[in-house]
Amino acid sequence: MQIDLVFLQQDLLPALNRGLQISIALIVPASIIGFICGVILGCMRVYAKQWLRRLANAFVAIVRGVPLAIQLMFIYYALPKLGIYFEPYGAALTSFIICTSAYQSEYIRGAILSIRKGQILAAKSLGFTPLQTIVSIIIPQAARRALPGCGNEIIYLIKYSSLAYLVTCMELMGEGKVVASDTFRFFEVFAVVGLYYLAMVSIAQCILNYLEARTSIPGFQKR
Numbered sequence: 001m002q003i004d005l006v007f008l009q010q011d012l013l014p015a016l017n018r019g020l021q022i023s024i025a026l027i028v029p030a031s032i033i034g035f036i037c038g039v040i041l042g043c044m045r046v047y048a049k050q051w052l053r054r055l056a057n058a059f060v061a062i063v064r065g066v067p068l069a070i071q072l073m074f075i076y077y078a079l080p081k082l083g084i085y086f087e088p089y090g091a092a093l094t095s096f097i098i099c100t101s102a103y104q105s106e107y108i109r110g111a112i113l114s115i116r117k118g119q120i121l122a123a124k125s126l127g128f129t130p131l132q133t134i135v136s137i138i139i140p141q142a143a144r145r146a147l148p149g150c151g152n153e154i155i156y157l158i159k160y161s162s163l164a165y166l167v168t169c170m171e172l173m174g175e176g177k178v179v180a181s182d183t184f185r186f187f188e189v190f191a192v193v194g195l196y197y198l199a200m201v202s203i204a205q206c207i208l209n210y211l212e213a214r215t216s217i218p219g220f221q222k223r
Contacts, residue, residue: 007183007188008188011179011183012179012189013192015175015176015178015179016172016175016176016179016192016193016196018175019170019171019172019175019176020196022164022170022171022172023158023161023171023172023200025089026089026093026096026161026164026169026171027096027154027157027158027161027200029093029097030093030096030097030157031100031154033101034099034101034153035100035101035150037097037105038101038103038104038107038108038150039105039139040105041060041101041102041104041105041108042104042107042108042109042111042142042146043108043134043139044056045105045109046109046113047130047134056105060102060105060106063099063102063103064102064103068099068160068163069163071095071098072091072092072164073166073167075094075095075167076088077167088170089169091169092161092164096157096160096161100153103153103156104150104153107146107150107153108143110149111141111142111146111149112138112142114145115138115142115145119138120133120137123136123137144215144216147208147211147215148208151204151205151211151212154204155205155208158197158200158201158204159197159201161173162197172193172196172197173193176190176192
């Protein structure tokens with residue numbers, strides 16, 4: 001099958017590059033803010049008072065149980081009925097942050113529970129307050145242990161960012177869909193779109209591998 005280079009250079013790549021900028025503007029802040037919120041949620045689900053733990057657990061259960069597409073539709077189309085309005089980008093970003101924070105909180109919670117309670121007792125004996133213990137001792141270890149799982153969630157975030165076009169946020173997938181609909185060149189368009197996502201995932205994986213290597217503790221690597 002011959003590739004039309006004129007179509008590729010003049011029509012497809014400029015449109016996809018525009019969409020790529022929006023995709024990155026969604027993925028990067030959603031990953032960072034989602035991780036921070038995931039750490040807070042994970043700590044709440046382990047250390048907070050019982051009513052807060054139940055509230056956090058209920059939030060995570062709802063978010064994980066409802067498809068992301070429905071969350072997007074609800075934020076963009078349903079909330080205006082209550083007087084809450086979002087622009088397409090804001091709706092997509094908010095939905096991605098909520099979704100990824102819920103999933104990442106589960107990795108953080110598991111990592112926190114894997115830390116021996118003796119460390120908490122040792123910190124208490126040294127005069128650490130509960131908050132100081134969590135911030136200085138528990139969270140650094142939990143974040144390091146949860147990094148592979150949280151990194152996997154970021155990979156998923158890159159791929160399900162393609163749903164943003166459902167709320168008219170024209171990211172990579174949305175721009176590709178418009179070009180494909182206008183030209184009927186579905187094979188070429190979605191093949192190139194797939195390569196874009198593959199490249200983003202590969203770059204993210206390299207960054208995550210670097211972070212894992214940088215945060216590893218000598219003598220504790222798997223043998």
